[in-house]
Amino acid sequence: MVTKPLAENRRARFDYEILETLEAGIELKGHEVKSVKSGRLGIAGSYAVIRGGEAWLLNSQIPPYQPKNTPPDYDPTRTRRLLLRSDEIKRLVGVLKEKSVTLVPLNAHLKRGIVKIELGIGRSKKKSDKREVLKKRAAEREMRRVA
Structure with missing residues (x-):
């Protein structure tokens, strides 16, 4: 059961084409956990x-x-360690060797009281792709307003 996100990286889905997602734990200090949960x-x-x-x-x-x-x-x-299994890390090393692929956090949420980060393997979008998305959204908004 996933609760509502504690934090969301809205720019990630706009700036990157997300190819795959995975969930990782994050190593935090006690006072950081309290801050994140708030x-x-x-x-x-x-x-x-x-x-x-x-x-x-x-x-x-x-x-x-x-x-x-x-x-x-x-x-x-500060730099924080992400908690992943060794086989997941080995697979990520292979994927990240591809050209222009980045590991981007998409959101943070609680899962059974533990803070988790959803990571996305993303490829950077070109400026023209971003413009097309904006034009498409504007057209859909206009269609809803007319109808």
């Missing part, structure tokens, strides 16, 4: 990489839940 997670502009046989989430932002009780050396944009 909906204060930013994954816009973040991406994932595979380094040293482990998956890492870069550029995600988790502001402190209580700024006065946060450790003084806390970095809200």
